[in-house]
Amino acid sequence: MAAGDWKEMLVAAQNGDLPLVRYHIRMGENPNYQHPEFLTTPLIEAATFGHLEIAQFLLDNGAKPELKAGFSSDTALTMAQQHKHTEIVKLLKSVL
Known part of the structure; x- marks a missing residue:
């Protein structure tokens, strides 16, 4: 995987571009x-920006919800909670 490919997937997760995220995973x-x-991770970014x-x-497709962001130690769940994305909070709690 090229670093540019991963960055493109990360930005797609931030921006809500499901087709592009799907492409990169495939x-x-x-x-x-x-x-x-x-x-x-893309999951942390999707949770932060509210992309259910x-x-x-x-x-x-194998994303691990327990992973922590390196700079803040936040998880996808803590970011969804901080930004009040209640549907994502429910989703993440259901898999943890």
Whole structure:
């Protein structure tokens, strides 16, 4: 996986671009990879920005909800709680 591919998937998760996230996962990108520059995951970003469908898709494709962001030690759940994304909170609690 090229770093640019992973960054593109991360930005797609932030922006709510499910087709692009789906493309990258189908091309074999690891949903749990944390680039040393960002130290976060697409699931954490989807939870932060309130993208429920992307969060569900990532979980269905192996994303680990217990992973922590490297800079803050936040998880997808703590970020969803902080930003009051209640449907994502429910989703994440159901898989933890």
